[in-house]
Amino acid sequence: MNEHPLLELRSVNARLGAQQILRDVSLTMQRGEVLGIVGESGSGKTMTARTILRALPPGIRAEGSVLFDGVDLLTLSHRRLRQVRARRIGMIFQDPRSHVDPLWSIGDYLTEGMRRHVGLSRTVARQRAIDLLRRVGITDGERRLRQYPDELSGGMLQRVMIAGALAGDPDLLIADEATTSLDVTNQAEVVAILDDLRRSRGLGIIFITHDLALAGQLCDRTLVMYAGQVVENRRSSVLFNSPQHPYSAALLAARPSLQERPRRLATIPGQPASPLDAVSGCPFHPRCPYATERCTKEIPTLRHRDDGTTACLRIDEIAEQLVA
């Protein structure tokens, strides 16, 4: 096929004035791969996603390069960028209800793009919309197309959004906390749908979440972000058993467990660092149990380690102590 990776971010920085929102974010993903991005609120997960689509809030400027199929989206003309947004990258959001136009029926919503961007006729587009709805587990598509967003439940609407994101037959789907507002049953079903899409049509998926269990279940690789930086990037199977960064380890330790007897949940001391606070050295050092004086001065960079990357200055010394 193509020698380019599906998506490659090369040292992407995003700034709001003097404040650094994203610092040196790099990642690579292949076709059909599911990449998880996890981290606390404000860690830069959503900003990373929005940088890819160049849909940043006003005032935020991104630098670096976002290579999608070898083409840098950050320097693309507005016209070409619109084509990429329309046909090649789909995005779904945490709160489906606020992301659809309340005045448009489901049918209008799903067919607008197909008629506009793909040039399908009304009847063909409607048939395709019904097929897409079936794909995401909605069997009575004919009826749903005539309904309005306020007549659908949150889980149903999220499926509609996924169907809408698939309408342009994209290569990449960005799911920004797409399951967070759903109940557990719907969550599991949406994850199953995404997993099926990846397998059946080689859809690349960026799955942004703060639910580690979900990330571990669905994602091939997982990226851990903290304060606008990638701190660890590793195969999920490895990451979730032997994390190679104190922050990843702390996140994993804070998961509730069904096996053990109820106890107080482990927490990470301190407040989540915001990229807005300027912390010298490693951004995690104020909360890190392994921090030394060196960590307060030197900024760690991502280094290769066991088939992944880790940004920790002391990882060689402390790796043995980190357990999931």
Place this chain on the structure above:
Amino acid sequence: MAFPAAAALRGWHGRRIPGGLPKLAVSGIVLVGIFVVAAALAPLVTPHNPNATDLLHSYTGSSPQHWLGQDGSGRDVLSRLIYGARLSLLGPLLVVLLATLVGVPLGIAAGYLGGAVDSILSRIFDVAFAFPPLLLATIIVATYGLGFQSAVIAVGITYIPLLGRIVRAGALSERERSYIQASRAQGYSALRVCVRHLGPNLSRLILGQVALYFGYSLLDLAALSFLGLGTQPPTPDWGTMLAEASQGIFLQPWGVLPASVCIVVVVVGFNLIADGISDRTTIRR
């Protein structure tokens, strides 16, 4: 569901209005409707030719042939009132049409695009806004000639900044909403997002304003006609009728009433409609 307002919104797209329109708006529609029907059917429902003079019976009171009496030239007041409704209703309609066609796109452009476009348009609105509307209209009419047409254009121009500013404010808050951001992310152009998503979602705001302006502009046009700047005699409209009746106010003091009452009733009717629409608009926020 928890979104009755969203469903109610759809009424303006010709789909359905759960719970119907508010009662006040319905009464407004009925009030205005009576005048619209009368104006449309004027040749059928008027007892006399509105311009037929009968100088022997000038300033005659109510009689079985002339229910509302005769004016200074002996013309039938009721017939003139009904024929006058045509221009008196058509004028405001054209005014709000002009204000909407120009004001809404400008307002959306200013609110949605922001930046330099917004600064320039907003300053223009501010300057136009600084003039008293009627004075501005008088200047325009005085410059471009008297008559119905220039009166409509003049008043229409004064309503453009009014509507433009309100639409700009609406667009400013609406563009931050997630579904607008999402349609951008789906690769739709700014023009398409504005025309297909932003505009329709502002339609109730716009409709509410338009109903309000309809009443106001009727007053403005009547004032221009009263001053002799608008519709020219003998063509009847309520403003000119008022002006003519005022000349005979000592001979027939109640002669000003029929036209005044019509103006007041229609203005009140449109205010009721505007209120009804605005009530529905505010639920959503």
